[in-house]
Amino acid sequence: MSLKRIAYSSGEPAGIGPDIALYLMQEMAAKQWPCELVVLGNKQLLQDRAEQLGLVVSCVDYDAERPPQLWPSGTLVVAEHELGAPVQAGQLDSANSAYVLSLLRHAGEGCMQGEFDAIMTGPVHKGVINDAGIAFSGHTEFFAELSHTKQVVMMLATEGLRVALVTTHLPLSQVPAAITQPLVESVTKIVATELRQRFQCSSPKLLMCGLNPHAGEQGHLGREEIEHIEPALAALQSQGIEVSGPWPADTVFQPHYLANADAVIAMYHDQGLPVLKYRGFGNAVNITLGLPFVRTSVDHGTALDKAGTGAIDIGSACYALETALTMVTE
Numbered sequence: 001m002s003l004k005r006i007a008y009s010s011g012e013p014a015g016i017g018p019d020i021a022l023y024l025m026q027e028m029a030a031k032q033w034p035c036e037l038v039v040l041g042n043k044q045l046l047q048d049r050a051e052q053l054g055l056v057v058s059c060v061d062y063d064a065e066r067p068p069q070l071w072p073s074g075t076l077v078v079a080e081h082e083l084g085a086p087v088q089a090g091q092l093d094s095a096n097s098a099y100v101l102s103l104l105r106h107a108g109e110g111c112m113q114g115e116f117d118a119i120m121t122g123p124v125h126k127g128v129i130n131d132a133g134i135a136f137s138g139h140t141e142f143f144a145e146l147s148h149t150k151q152v153v154m155m156l157a158t159e160g161l162r163v164a165l166v167t168t169h170l171p172l173s174q175v176p177a178a179i180t181q182p183l184v185e186s187v188t189k190i191v192a193t194e195l196r197q198r199f200q201c202s203s204p205k206l207l208m209c210g211l212n213p214h215a216g217e218q219g220h221l222g223r224e225e226i227e228h229i230e231p232a233l234a235a236l237q238s239q240g241i242e243v244s245g246p247w248p249a250d251t252v253f254q255p256h257y258l259a260n261a262d263a264v265i266a267m268y269h270d271q272g273l274p275v276l277k278y279r280g281f282g283n284a285v286n287i288t289l290g291l292p293f294v295r296t297s298v299d300h301g302t303a304l305d306k307a308g309t310g311a312i313d314i315g316s317a318c319y320a321l322e323t324a325l326t327m328v329t330e
């Protein structure tokens, strides 16, 4: 198997993204991941955080011309990006928002130019990026825009459950108007296609949630199911996609229903993700489907309260890296 080069964007510098890089570095040798992990970040920040955590790190400058290689334990390959301001673990500073975006741009462009095989993202703080006057709703939307991809899908996966979202980072008040037949159809098609192509599901079986309580109760509790979701289901089924619904969201996440499903399509972020995280927080991955490159992410946020403390769990980071590797290796 050829050695892959995976970009890890270390995310919000005051959060646990840099800590994750340092702990992953320690796991590299033991796990024998067949990749060179390139940390997009700042060497001084990483050295300072390592010192705070009592870790010894040797930073090597990333060289795009050098073929990927396996490095001795304790070595961190760093693609240097300049910070906007000094970093204190746990303290957000909007002066570093441009830095965070420069990491994402490097990762995305590097994938599109063939420099990296995949991106694994560390957590960013959406609020502080917006505080800097930069409109940003999430990696999912950022990479879609960067790659000029019209439609992408956020899917989180853990053992025994995958949840894909029709809408992503949208205020709840705007969700009903966003649920249209074309959107539901295109999201579902992307999920079905990628499950087939990248997740070894030869004939994916999908469960689609309704939007309203009890999936609208025949129109008595909302009409989005009748007007948009059911027509989308009919069109998808007529194209041979095995999708059923609309299921009440408080019914469909039962083992009985999930047993024969490859993914659940939820209408909005907090309809599907709390269930996924309840089942697998710390051992789940966030994957952006539909991009021209592979992007996976940790399942958690910046955990500002834990940055620099050493009290972090890197289970999701390991899962995200392994998922990215599997996706680029199949």
Ligand SMILES: NC(=O)C1=CN([C@@H]2O[C@H](COP(=O)(O)OP(=O)(O)OC[C@H]3O[C@@H](n4cnc5c(N)ncnc54)[C@H](O)[C@@H]3O)[C@@H](O)[C@H]2O)C=CC1
Pocket: 016, 122, 123, 124, 125, 126, 127, 139, 286, 297, 298, 299, 300, 301, 302, 303, 304, 305, 306, 311, 312, 313, 314
């Ligand atoms: N992939 C990404 O970039 C994501 C970013 N976020 C962003 O993160 C920021 C903070 O979000 P919160 O809702 O506070 O969620 P959070 O996941 O950062 O923290 C929730 C709780 O879980 C703990 N936690 C999270 N990850 C942990 C880990 N690996 N090890 C140990 N404890 C961990 C935190 O200490 C905190 O107590 C927000 O700005 C949000 O937008 C949230 C989710 C994903």
Ligand SMILES: NCC(=O)COP(=O)(O)O
Pocket: 137, 138, 139, 140, 141, 154, 273, 286, 297
């Ligand atoms: N809850 C997951 C999440 O919001 C992460 O979003 P993104 O930054 O991966 O788009």
